[in-house]
Amino acid sequence: xxxxxKNNKNKEKTMTHSTxxxxxxxxxxxxxxxxxxxxxxxxxxxHSQGLEAALHAGMVADGAALHRHCxxxxxxxxxxxxxxxxxxxxxxTADDCLALSAALHPLLAVxxxxxxxxSQGAGMLRVVVGAxxxxxxPLLELERLTHSVPPGAPPHxxxxxxxxxxxxxxxxxxxxxxxCRVFLFTLLRDLIGAATRLNVVGPHQxxxxxxxxxxxxxxxxxxxxxxxxxxxxxxxHLDDDGDAAYVGGDGSRPSTRLALVAACATAPLQDTLQxxxxxxxxxxxxx
Numbered sequence: 001x002x003x004x005x006k007n008n009k010n011k012e013k014t015m016t017h018s019t020x021x022x023x024x025x026x027x028x029x030x031x032x033x034x035x036x037x038x039x040x041x042x043x044x045x046x047h048s049q050g051l052e053a054a055l056h057a058g059m060v061a062d063g064a065a066l067h068r069h070c071x072x073x074x075x076x077x078x079x080x081x082x083x084x085x086x087x088x089x090x091x092x093t094a095d096d097c098l099a100l101s102a103a104l105h106p107l108l109a110v111x112x113x114x115x116x117x118x119s120q121g122a123g124m125l126r127v128v129v130g131a132x133x134x135x136x137x138p139l140l141e142l143e144r145l146t147h148s149v150p151p152g153a154p155p156h157x158x159x160x161x162x163x164x165x166x167x168x169x170x171x172x173x174x175x176x177x178x179x180c181r182v183f184l185f186t187l188l189r190d191l192i193g194a195a196t197r198l199n200v201v202g203p204h205q206x207x208x209x210x211x212x213x214x215x216x217x218x219x220x221x222x223x224x225x226x227x228x229x230x231x232x233x234x235x236x237h238l239d240d241d242g243d244a245a246y247v248g249g250d251g252s253r254p255s256t257r258l259a260l261v262a263a264c265a266t267a268p269l270q271d272t273l274q275x276x277x278x279x280x281x282x283x284x285x286x287x
Contacts, residue, residue, distance in 0.1 A: 027173075031172050035165075035169070041123070046119075049191045050273055054270065055198055059273065066200050070191055070209065071213065071216055073270065077187050078184065078220035079263070080266070081104075082228075085162045085183045086180055086258070088165075088255065089167070089175070092167040092169075092171045094139060098142075099253050099256050100163045101159050101163045103256045105158045110274055118158055118159065118161075120161035124165055126143065128172075137171075139164075142164075165183055177225060180224070181218075185214075
């Protein structure tokens with residue numbers, strides 16, 4: 001192979017890596033496409049990310065308001081959930097999933113948001129353990145824990161969607177950045193899909209909206225990743241009750257310290273609106 005051919009091959013690898021954010025192999029690309037496929041039965045289409053409640057409250061009356069709602073939702077997810085996706089991808093073990101979910105649980109103060117996250121987490125766990133059984137073997141213990149819960153009872157211990165997705169991506173070999181893109185894209189896809197089902201926009205306008213918001217999602221992701229890169233030396237840990245506390249030593253798992261230092265809530269109004277979802281007279285979505 002000539003020097004020029006080697007250089008061209010390296011350029012192709014670099015381009016593939018920057019586009020997918022994963023190891024530059026066709027196998028990883030296929031897995032990532034499957035994870036973002038709307039046919040994946042993880043339960044995302046049962047939730048509107050608070051859009052239905054915002055619509056009933058008069059906060060989303062037209063396309064411009066929907067664009068604003070989607071943008072705020074993306075930024076909020078990048079600030080609060082992406083750190084947990086990132087940490088779970090770097091530490092894809094059952095114990096780290098439990099620790100990360102326990103850390104995230106009190107941060108989801110609105111019961112509707114918490115319930116939706118747990119429901120989607122259980123759905124995602126069933127899918128990835130079934131579809132990627134060999135790679136996701138470290139997560140089999142989590143599935144056994146969920147099976148031991150009586151029907152109709154809340155999942156215990158809590159297993160949140162962003163944590164399960166991140167751990168699954170780590171098990172199958174995706175990078176933390178690629179896992180975070182999968183999370184944000186599916187969130188935005190489901191949100192715009194909900195807008196279509198609620199007749200806020202039509203299918204064509206929904207496709208345009210997804211294309212317009214994708215660069216904003218990437219920008220929010222890059223901001224979150226930059227914050228995560230500077231937070232690894234923090235001394236944040238979990239106390240005995242699973243709540244966040246500052247200490248001087250290295251008292252917790254690196255995964256929980258990494259996530260908790262970077263995570264923050266940025267959309268209190270949308271959280272409040274979503275909390276009213278259960279009180280709607282009629283609704284299409286669980287949240």
